[in-house]
Amino acid sequence: xxxxxxxxxxxxxxxxxxxxxxxxxxxxxxxxxxxxxxxxxxxxxxxxxxxxxxxxxxxxxxxxxxxxxxxxxxxxxxxxxxxxxxxxxxxxxxxxxxxxxxxxxxxxxxxxxxxxxxxxxxxxxxxxxxxxxxxxxxxxxxxxxxxxxxxxxxxxxxxxxxxxxxxxxxxxxxxxxxxxxxxxxxxxxxxxxxxxxxxxxxxxxxxxxxxxxxxxxxxxxxxxxxxxxxxxxxxxxxxxxxxxxxxxxxxxxxxxxxxxxxxxxxxxxxxxxxxxxxxxxxxxxxxxxxxxxxxxxxxxxxxxxxxxxxxxxxxxxxxxxxxxx
Amino acid sequence: xxxxxxxxxxxxxxxxxxxxxxxxxxxxxxxxxxxxxxxxxxxxxxxxxxxxxxxxxxxxxxxxxxxxxxxxxxxxxxxxxxxxxxxxxxxxxxxxxxxxxxxxxxxxxxxxxxxxxxxxxxxxxxxxxxxxxxxxxxxxxxxxxxxxxxxxxxxxxxxxxxxxxxxxxxxxxxxxxxxxxxxxxxxxxxxxxxxxxxxxxxxxxxxxxxxxxxxxxxxxxxxxxxxxxxxxxxxxxxxxxxxxxxxxxxxxxxxxxxxxxxxxxxxxxxxxxxxxxxxxxxxxxxxxxxxxxxxxxxxxxxxxxxxxxxxxxxxxxxxxxxxxx
Numbered sequence: 136x137x138x139x140x141x142x143x144x145x146x147x148x149x150x151x152x153x154x155x156x157x158x159x160x161x162x163x164x165x166x167x168x169x170x171x172x173x174x175x176x177x178x179x180x181x182x183x184x185x186x187x188x189x190x191x192x193x194x195x196x197x198x199x200x201x202x203x204x205x206x207x208x209x210x211x212x213x214x215x216x217x218x219x220x221x222x223x224x225x226x227x228x229x230x231x232x233x234x235x236x237x238x239x240x241x242x243x244x245x246x247x248x249x250x251x252x253x254x255x256x257x258x259x260x261x262x263x264x265x266x267x268x269x270x271x272x273x274x275x276x277x278x279x280x281x282x283x284x285x286x287x288x289x290x291x292x293x294x295x296x297x298x299x300x301x302x303x304x305x306x307x308x309x310x311x312x313x314x315x316x317x318x319x320x321x322x323x324x325x326x327x328x329x330x331x332x333x334x335x336x337x338x339x340x341x342x343x344x345x346x347x348x349x350x351x352x353x354x355x356x357x358x359x360x361x362x363x364x365x366x367x368x369x370x371x372x373x374x375x376x377x378x379x380x381x382x383x384x385x386x387x388x389x390x391x392x393x394x395x396x397x398x399x400x401x402x403x404x405x406x407x408x409x410x411x412x413x414x415x416x417x418x419x420x421x422x423x424x425x426x427x428x429x430x431x432x433x434x435x436x437x438x439x440x441x442x443x444x445x446x447x448x449x450x451x452x453x454x455x456x457x458x459x460x
Numbered sequence: 461x462x463x464x465x466x467x468x469x470x471x472x473x474x475x476x477x478x479x480x481x482x483x484x485x486x487x488x489x490x491x492x493x494x495x496x497x498x499x500x501x502x503x504x505x506x507x508x509x510x511x512x513x514x515x516x517x518x519x520x521x522x523x524x525x526x527x528x529x530x531x532x533x534x535x536x537x538x539x540x541x542x543x544x545x546x547x548x549x550x551x552x553x554x555x556x557x558x559x560x561x562x563x564x565x566x567x568x569x570x571x572x573x574x575x576x577x578x579x580x581x582x583x584x585x586x587x588x589x590x591x592x593x594x595x596x597x598x599x600x601x602x603x604x605x606x607x608x609x610x611x612x613x614x615x616x617x618x619x620x621x622x623x624x625x626x627x628x629x630x631x632x633x634x635x636x637x638x639x640x641x642x643x644x645x646x647x648x649x650x651x652x653x654x655x656x657x658x659x660x661x662x663x664x665x666x667x668x669x670x671x672x673x674x675x676x677x678x679x680x681x682x683x684x685x686x687x688x689x690x691x692x693x694x695x696x697x698x699x700x701x702x703x704x705x706x707x708x709x710x711x712x713x714x715x716x717x718x719x720x721x722x723x724x725x726x727x728x729x730x731x732x733x734x735x736x737x738x739x740x741x742x743x744x745x746x747x748x749x750x751x752x753x754x755x756x757x758x759x760x761x762x763x764x765x766x767x768x769x770x771x772x773x774x775x776x777x778x779x780x781x782x783x784x785x
Contacts, residue, residue: 189549217643224514224586227552242645261549263588267657268649282645313664318542320567320607324593328661332592335660336653339638 137196138163156373161356162196162257162309164365169201175305179203181252184273184304186266187326191232193257206251208262208269209233211281215240218272218281222265240282251279254306260329267333270306271340274350278302289341298341299351310356312398316423357393358402367412388413390447392440394422396429404431415450417443461517462524463488481698486681487521487582487634489690494526500630504528506577509598509629511591512651516557518582531576533587533594534558536606540565543597543606547590565607576604579631585654592658595631596665599675603627614666623666624676635681637723641748682718683727692737713738715772717765719747721754729756740775742768 136144138155146153171177182204185197197205209229212222214236222229241248251273260266269281277283278301290297313327334350341348355361371386389412393399396418403416418424418433419440429436437443461469463480471478496502507529510522522530534554537547539561547554566573576598585591594606602608603626615622638652659675666673680686696711716739718724728741743749743758744765754761762768 189546215644219648220642220644221514221584221586224553225550228549259546261546261589263592263657264586264649264654267588267653271649272646284646317545319540319545321597321609323544324589324596324661327664328592329589331660331664332588332657333660335656335658335663336649338660339652339656 136160136192137199139199156369159362159366159369161362162193162255164355164361165197165255165257165307165309166200167365168253168255168307175253178253182206182250184208184251184254184269186254186256186270187260187329188258189261191234194234196257197255204237206236206249207233208266210236211240211249211269212265219265219268222262225262228261242282245277245280245283248283249281251281251304253304256306256308256326256329258309259326263329263332266329267336270333271336274299274303274306274337275340276301276303279304295351296341296346296348298348306350306352308352308354308356311354311359312356357395357398358405360406363402363406363414364409367408367410371410385410386412388415388451390415390417390443390450392417392419392443392447394419394424396424396431396433400429400431400433415447417447419443461485462521464524481694484687484691484694486687487518487580489680489686490522490580490582490632490634491525492690493578493580493632500578503578507531507575509533509576509579509594511579511581511595512585512654513583514586516559519559521582522580529562531561531574532558533591535561536565536574536594537590544590544593547587550587553586567607570602570605570608573608574606576606576629578629581631581633581651581654583634584651588654588657591654592661595658596661599624599628599631599662600665601626601628604629616672620676621666621671621673623673631675631677633677633679633681636679636684637681637720682720682723683730685731688727688731688739689734692733692735696735710735711737713740713776715740715742715768715775717742717744717768717772719744719749721749721756721758725754725756725758740772742772744768 138158138160141160142153142155142158168175169177169179179201180203183197183202185193185205185207187193194205194207210233212219213229213233216223236249238249254270254273272281273279275284275288277285285301285303287293287297287301293300308326308330310326311330312325313331314322315325316322337343337350353361367389370389374386391399391403391414393416400416400418403414406414408414416433418429418436419438420426420436421439435446437446463483463485466485467478467480467483493500494502494504504526505528508522508527510518510530510532512518519530519532535558537544538554538558541548561574563574579595579598597606598604600609600613602610610626610628612618612622612626618625633651633655635651636655637650638656639647640650641647662668662675692714695714699711714737716724716728718741721743725741725743728739731739733739741758743754743761744763745751745761746764760771762771
């Protein structure tokens, strides 16, 4: 779901108009990859593999983020069913959601073939087997060209034994959670579960950490740094806009209100702000955390979000500031 | 596919009548589990989870083997969709192949609920995510009762840190091959790939080998001992039947003709016969192996199966034996 759709849903439920800029989802930081960031070249005019989500929704979100060329594993499967013959069981599903490839795998001269420049897991994959097979193929390929194999793989004179050293697409995950809670009475495997399955296959294919091979990847989402960077930057921008000035007083404190000690609270603890903002973790009892000693210690524990906001405003002496002016 | 179906296919192609006893597939040793074997109690009247294969075929094979009560992960999903909500994408597939459960998950009093006594992976799973979620659930359960969680898990006073120490169903795989060759120009992930994915999730859930936790499982299929045991026993039985005597001369030599150094040849090398049979590995160039130094050294390398049989007959001095009589 895009930020526009998500905020419209919230606006509707709360009965107040809200700006899409107010919401950051786990995959929102992917917007930065369109123009490039750190060691990732701009992806706007490159081909990204969009993995996960129901039907074709994540492709739509990627398009709204500004990516121009997007493929899904299902697109590749429908054009080349032999790449993972077992997904023929799910052809009925793929028929409705896939798009034709603009370029094909060419086993005779692969350099002419389909090239993927980045792999973006947006949301929980449905067909783990197909998605893992295609991601593994790309991570072992030469420069992300589907159907090739890098001759640097398994060379002990190269870093990571030569794996992912040949221009293969970078691999991004939007959410590291191993488990999440839904309708079933026990937690279910999340995107982190898919990543663990991929790690297992990667280990079996390459020898894994025992052989000195890691799966090189970038994790977005709480508790990872990139998401906190992105949120802090967004808060500073919003604040500048609200105060209608280019040089407002520096942002001093961010209250991180969350229900999950392992992601929300841990992230606020571990994050080191480049602008010296003080992140204050506030844990609520109304979600994943229900009681006991949390795995990461918050500044305070309160019953729900309303109470958390009141507590934060009181801490920041907000009323006093107002009356000072 | 059952042994009857497989041998009928072969009979038809070769134009000669053949006995189903002549063929052993990777999952044929599961027939022994019906009456029990080693530390596995008889499963004939227990409920087994049949995993993998296209549609409902493996359930049919299990039934032909003599199992009386069989479930598939799809059966559980269709009765309890919240157990893995993401498989709703594949409901069209499951609708055609699942059967109603005779008992349900009871979250209030799970002891009344669905109980699985063994997990048998027959063939390559299609829906890795559902199959992994349900297998993980069972491995963490109390006595294989779906929807429970064992309070022995993660206890450091127990072997394997308490995991799989509470009457959980044993887990069997019929084929350890990480890769197999089919229509695509590069090898594809096999059942061993699924097992590696499961191992990855198991590690993430339990802490894995770094925390002293293994995934306890039984591997059948080449190169594993159980399959060689089974094959040797079958050959001795067939030989006794053919020679119409209860006390024939002991079987001295078995020629293992295979195309895969890592499974066929490795298995023949590693197997220690309890009846002192000498296993002689013969590698053919007409399959997986096409040239170069094989990873496991055979006694000889020949072009194809016909040549391998001629070589073996010559080695065993068969003609001379015949003329001696």
